[in-house]
Amino acid sequence: MASSEDLARYFAAGTGLDPFGEAFSRRHAVMPFRGKKRLPPEEMQDVWLQVQSQPGRPGKRLAYIHIPFCANHCLFCGFYKNAYVPQTGADYVELVIEEIRREAQSNAVHGKPIHAVYFGGGTPTALNAGELSRLITTVRTELPLAPDCEITVEGRIIHFTPDKIDACLEAGANRFSIGVQTFDTDVRKRQGRRSSREEAVRFLEYLRDQDRAALVIDLIYGLPGQTLDIWQRDLETAADIAPDGLDLYGLNLIPTTPLAKAIAAGKFPATPELNRIGAFYRAGAEFFRRRNWRQISNNHWARTTRERNLYNLLIKEGADCVAFGSGAGGSFGAVGYGLNGDLALYGEDVRAGRKSLGMMTVSDELSALRTLVTAGFEVGHLDLGRLDRSSGQAMTPVFEPLLHQWQGAGLLSFADGIVDLTLAGRFWYSNLVSAFHDILSLELGRPENAARAIS
Numbered sequence: 507m508a509s510s511e512d513l514a515r516y517f518a519a520g521t522g523l524d525p526f527g528e529a530f531s532r533r534h535a536v537m538p539f540r541g542k543k544r545l546p547p548e549e550m551q552d553v554w555l556q557v558q559s560q561p562g563r564p565g566k567r568l569a570y571i572h573i574p575f576c577a578n579h580c581l582f583c584g585f586y587k588n589a590y591v592p593q594t595g596a597d598y599v600e601l602v603i604e605e606i607r608r609e610a611q612s613n614a615v616h617g618k619p620i621h622a623v624y625f626g627g628g629t630p631t632a633l634n635a636g637e638l639s640r641l642i643t644t645v646r647t648e649l650p651l652a653p654d655c656e657i658t659v660e661g662r663i664i665h666f667t668p669d670k671i672d673a674c675l676e677a678g679a680n681r682f683s684i685g686v687q688t689f690d691t692d693v694r695k696r697q698g699r700r701s702s703r704e705e706a707v708r709f710l711e712y713l714r715d716q717d718r719a720a721l722v723i724d725l726i727y728g729l730p731g732q733t734l735d736i737w738q739r740d741l742e743t744a745a746d747i748a749p750d751g752l753d754l755y756g757l758n759l760i761p762t763t764p765l766a767k768a769i770a771a772g773k774f775p776a777t778p779e780l781n782r783i784g785a786f787y788r789a790g791a792e793f794f795r796r797r798n799w800r801q802i803s804n805n806h807w808a809r810t811t812r813e814r815n816l817y818n819l820l821i822k823e824g825a826d827c828v829a830f831g832s833g834a835g836g837s838f839g840a841v842g843y844g845l846n847g848d849l850a851l852y853g854e855d856v857r858a859g860r861k862s863l864g865m866m867t868v869s870d871e872l873s874a875l876r877t878l879v880t881a882g883f884e885v886g887h888l889d890l891g892r893l894d895r896s897s898g899q900a901m902t903p904v905f906e907p908l909l910h911q912w913q914g915a916g917l918l919s920f921a922d923g924i925v926d927l928t929l930a931g932r933f934w935y936s937n938l939v940s941a942f943h944d945i946l947s948l949e950l951g952r953p954e955n956a957a958r959a960i961s
């Protein structure tokens with residue numbers, strides 16, 4: 507049971523303070539492996555065969571295809587895996603196509619529609635036009651895609667040439683998610699982004715003017731050297747380009763990245779303190795609110811009705827996801843899996859006719875409740891009644907004291923069992939989710955899965 511002392515550990519700093527800058531002293535990551543048990547490697551192939559033989563669960567479904575190549579390692583990025591080499595890329599595409607074809611007719615994949623496909627990376631747009639076309643066409647012909655399936659290709663500005671854009675569109679891609687990070691030429695170049703502001707703008711306008719697919723761009727705030735003035739200009743440039751959608755991500759300073767190492771070695775100025783980062787989020791969120799863009803999740807805005815952001819929303823809701831390619835991750839019900847990130851191992855496995863499983867997990871019985879909280883807070887809204895019904899217990903009274911405290915601190919409004927996050931609450935989303943997950947674990951008999959306090 508969660509005691510009042512347990513709850514008090516999650517209280518935000520008191521009223522009268524700036525909720526963006528001072529609610530908590532640190533950001534708490536949502537732990538992706540909470541409540542998940544890793545299976546021993548020798549059991550993974552058997553469990554995979556069982557999963558594949560069962561018909562899919564009801565509900566919307568997803569497919570993810572990972573392309574683990576990049577032209578260079580951008581300093582801030584934790585996703586980098588392999589340098590792009592044309593022959594390696596070509597061989598890899600053949601392997602992924604083989605993997606997709608092999609699984610397409612399994613009970614788990616066949617039969618029920620897939621509603622969103624994501625070609626992510628890395629940099630899918632590093633591949634050549636023919637490879638992009640073959641990959642997208644394979645997915646469209648082999649997998650049971652819904653007629654209105656969202657098909658996203660993630661990419662970057664350099665090397666995404668007009669012939670590749672045409673190849674993606676002709677093969678059926680209907681959404682491009684392009685990493686921009688910042689338009690400021692200086693800040694870009696210091697992070698390993700090779701194109702200038704002018705080249706980035708010209709490219710995005712070209713892609714927008716094709717008008718055949720949703721255009722989404724990613725911006726990051728908190729990069730070294732990116733002042734609030736530079737950020738304001740980033741927002742204005744993005745609004746002028748008028749994409750269909752936009753992500754605003756706070757820089758996550760991942761210890762293994764070249765950026766974190768350079769800062770630790772004193773070769774780079776430190777990134778802004780947490781109490782200044784909230785101001786960037788607030789500036790961005792208010793900027794787009796004033797322009798009447800719809801905020802469809804904490805970090806995502808849509809300007810037009812073309813943008814749905816389906817893949818990202820459904821993955822947070824725990825939708826089943828079939829995954830292909832080295833380093834990809836997916837899930838079927840309680841079983842989650844990650845494919846080998848090592849290209850040689852992945853190739854060996856595909857050639858031997860095996861799913862290249864690098865790890866597999868099974869979730870505990872609280873997984874559906876945790877997902878309800880994560881998916882709700884992701885869109886800034888939680889109906890506690892659903893938590894009561896799903897858990898079969900009265901959870902509302904357990905959370906009430908905490909919700910009232912957070913309300914007083916400016917993080918949310920709470921009435922009639924409905925929680926609505928304020929902008930500041932959206933900024934601190936991961937802290938709120940972690941607190942809820944901890945308390946669910948304490949309250950419902952899984953204390954071993956409760957983490958530490960968040961403030």
Ligand SMILES: C[S@@+](CC[C@H](N)C(=O)[O-])C[C@H]1O[C@@H](n2cnc3c(N)ncnc32)[C@H](O)[C@@H]1O
Nearest residue numbers: 582583585627628629662685724755756757758
């Ligand atoms: C998987 S990456 C692929 C992006 C694409 N390859 C590119 O270079 O533009 C997707 C997005 O994650 C975001 N991202 C990457 N590293 C990040 C970090 N350390 N902190 C916050 N966001 C990050 C970036 O906005 C990036 O566009």
Ligand code: SF4
Nearest residue numbers: 576579580583586628
């Ligand atoms: S930002 Fe994109 S191109 Fe740069 S390292 Fe990360 S995934 Fe690769």
